[in-house]
Amino acid sequence: MKKKTFLLPALSGLLLAPFVLTEAVSAAEVATTPTSEAVAVTADSSSTTASTAATGTTTSTPTTEASASTSAATPTSETTTSTATEATTVATSEVEAVILHTNDVHGRILEDRGVIGDAKAAAIIADERTKVATTIVVDAGDAFQGMPISNSTQGEDRAAIMNQVGYDAMAVGNHEFDFGLDQAVKYKELLNFPLLSSNTYVDGARLFESYTIVDKDKTVVGDEFVVIGVTTPETATKTHPQNIVGVTFKEPIDEVNLVVDEIEARAAAAGVTYKNYIILAHLGVDTTTPESWRGDTLAKALSTNAKLAGKRVIVIDGHSHTVSSTTYGDNVTYSQTGSYLNNIGKITLKSDQLLAETSLISAADAASVTPDPTIAALVADIKTKYEAENAEVVIANNPVELNGERSNVRVRETNLGNVVTDALYDYGQTGFSNKSSLAVTNGGGLRASIKKDQAVTKGDIIAVLPFGNSISQITVTGQQIKDMFEKSVSAPHQVNKETGEAVLDANGQPLLEASGGFLHVSGAQVFYDVNLEAGNRVQYISIWNPDTESYDDLDLEATYYLATNDFLAAGGDGYTMLGGAREEGPSMDSVFATYLKEVASVNLLNLYEEVNPETRLFSVNSSLDTDGDGFVDFVEEILGFDPNDATSNPDAVVTPPADNSNNQSETDSSGQVSSDTNKDSNKPGTPAVKTPGQAGSKQENQASLPATGSSQTALISMIGLGLAGIGFALKKRKEVE
Structure with a gap:
């Protein structure tokens, strides 16, 4: 040489x-200053919100991602360019349902700078439930792994918190496999709500449930929500290969459309009509992700699915850690909250609209919120146990x-x-x-x-x-x-x-x-x-x-x-x-x-x-x-x-x-x-x-x-x-x- x-x-x-x-x-760092999302909300957002335009298509593109630091988890710097109306008063009687959503929490159990934390998030969710009877709470994946306090129990403590909060469904993210395939499967047993992925297969069979039906009021016909999960095929390279031996990830759009076909066929046979679909996607909008695997590509494709015409379709995404809100066609709403519980997403559905109104409840909005006492006590116990195990000083x-x-x-x-x-x-x-x-x-x-x-x-x-x-x-x-x-x-x-x-x-x-x-x-x-x-x-x-x-x-x-x-x-x-x-x-x-x-x-x-x-x-x-x-x-x-x-x-x-x-x-x-x-x-x-x-x-x-x-x-x-x-x-x- x-x-x-x-x-x-x-x-x-x-x-x-x-x-x-x-x-x-x-x-020089990229000088990006977080801007308000298309809609800004306060923690008490049932009375006043600034909503996205109810019609038309807004655009949203990620820039850089937020820090993964435990001490400086500030809101993500991805911003959204979108058309928004002026702040308008939302009459409770007009609201048909509210969807609260999180994604890429990555074990942020504790409140921190720019991080809402589980105890305050639980309080916000509980408060929203008192305002709208049909309040659905979902997560778009990567919930358990990421912070040492959650990793110390391979995400099981965080799963217990989510059970206590009362989530309705969750998508499988790539990092759900980080503690091994057996642990990923174990989450199905630990969680009191469905863990969904329509495109994750082992030996020709789906490893997780592909969808669930959420029905908050069984006395009302037509208010059900079909919730379908889908996982990024990038999981094949975004977790340790040993964690997914024998697992394959099929094409997201193909599998979601296949599940829609199955659901609509069964509904027709039973004489049932489903008006509302939620797609919990862990796909993201990174430019490094193949276009056919992206969440925005899926949302666009669903807007042209004839079997979903005239129905509300909400695509709640994760994976790219992007703050984003946009619409496709006349019936598909896309939303992502960023990451790390910097925000809680809120999607408001009104009886006379197919397109939904999206907003964010940020860590700043949550600053004055009193933590949920039950979750706060659970978090305190988890923190005490973790600190005892990890207090050893290195330098x-x-x-x-x-x-x-x-x-x-x-x-x-x-x-x-x-x-x-x-x-x-x-x-x-x-x-x-x-x-x-x-x-x-x-x-x-x-x-x-x-x-x-x-x-x-x-x-x-x-x-x-x-x-x-x-x-x-x-x-x-x-x-x-x-x-x-x-x-x-x-x-x-x-x-x-x-x-x-x-x-x-x-x-x-x-x-x-x-x-x-x-x-x-x-x-x-x-x-x-x-x-x-x-x-x-x-x-x-x-x-x-x-x-x-x-x-x-x-x-x-x-x-x-x-x-x-x-x-x-x-x-x-x-x-x-x-x-x-x-x-x-x-x-x-x-x-x-x-x-x-x-x-x-x-x-x-x-x-x-x-x-x-x-x-x-x-x-x-x-x-x-x-x-x-x-x-x-x-x-x-x-x-x-x-x-x-x-x-x-x-x-x-x-x-x-x-x-x-x-x-x-x-x-x-x-x-x-x-x-x-x-x-x-x-x-x-x-x-x-x-x-x-x-x-x-x-x-x-x-x-x-x-x-x-x-x-x-x-x-x-x-x-x-x-x-x-x-x-x-x-x-x-x-x-x-």
Whole structure:
């Protein structure tokens, strides 16, 4: 393999860290301010609501998702563009029924900032039931997994709360499988209401009920509600593959229409007419989801189903964590509340309208609500039990915020992703038969931030890594690594819904849509160009060589040892290109906790201070050639000098490629950027070519390093893997500014 010194070796990078970190500018976040939903409501919303237009089609599109942080679960920043009337008085006599709905609660049992919590939600639901006799309460999936307090009993405590609240039905979400297939099936026994999925099959038979009939007043004919459930086929890659062995997920639209046919046929045979349908969908509207699997596509299809003509159809969705409300045709209403009990959805049905009026009861609306005493007592007992189990302190004080914002860890490099992957890499140096070459973890597996200036407990660690995954090491080829990173950066661009323009990062490059499969890495650098088509974005990958303390070009035919979580190792999140010989290790949370203790013990956690350090993952424009010399900018940065500038490296002046029309970067036959022009100067023992941000060569800095074998050496090697790359990031930002 060809030797590289694009970035500083780990140890010299560490010495530069204080200077570089003070000069670095944090990557700009997408400036999205939550706006009111199409309809705003107060907790006492029976008298006054602002309603969506009763006719026509409103549009709704997600932007970024809310934080998964336990401490900062603010309302989601997805907004809705919709046509709304002015606030109007709703006369109780006109209201035929009310549907209250939740989705993607993910175990938010406790009230928190921006989170209503189960006790207040129960009080709101109870109050609504006193106002409208036909009040239906449903959930669109992902109710049990997500927070340590709920995970500690595999969601069973939350199931008990939902029983007490009195839900009428719930859809099966992908995360209902996270504690295993047996536990998913067990929920059917634990819940006092139906768990629905029309398209989940085992051995040719539906695993769950496909629908239920909710009839709140059996003395009234025609007020029944048919409730059909449907689950995202993405479950095949959105839970651990071992959790769904033998389970298949059929096409959502086909299966829902099939169930409608079955219900209508039976109704006709019995002389019964059903006027109201609720579709509990855990499908979502993410742009990364195949269109035929999306909730809005289902809603649109149902608006053209002749058997549903003249009937009310309410599609209540989840999965994408989107605040959304829209209508299709003259009879289909679509709604989603966001996530994490930031909101409770309220759908009001009037006797003279097919289209419903949607609104949200937000955490702010619920601020003055008195919690339901029964649920509050149940929650208190659950909290006491959980706290006793998870109060163990891992480190006494955390000097930096480790950012786990969903809209951050799923689109770009973050300090939390770096420290978690560093923990995996560190364990991989001694924990397996072979030393790990690199480590990756998926952004979707990082579910919470760790606060600054407070103790970090076992519960905090589990909040970050709530899935119970273990560390695995698999044997892979360089080609598999390249394919893996192509998958990681394959999401479409984020688009500003108001202007239609791409959302840009701090360096002026398009920002990817949030994807749970976005990878964080330790032991490698990846250059990619999101301006290109997905599948052809990765421009260059280098792998850290601890023996030479430098980066080597990725060799597509070589064998590497990849440390990761068992979810990805088994092909989760669509990483089907992975595989090969595999070794298992301990739980990820225990590996992470051990690493945090070690780093904190030598006061090095502050080296993770930069939230978006840009030291390992680089979004570049692969066609940008600022000086017009035929060598694109990012290649010159990798080489560490201008190939045409004799003063920067007299022995390395080269001729530009003859044809730069398609790709100006120097590449070999594999598509990897080649470093042949610099290989001689990078031989072990020779002074390293200086790179942006480098104060001196490896030899010049050697005197300042800790002695080999000291207590800090290993940790410095780990943490320094990416810090020197900040020089490159700073240069890019200056160009943008």
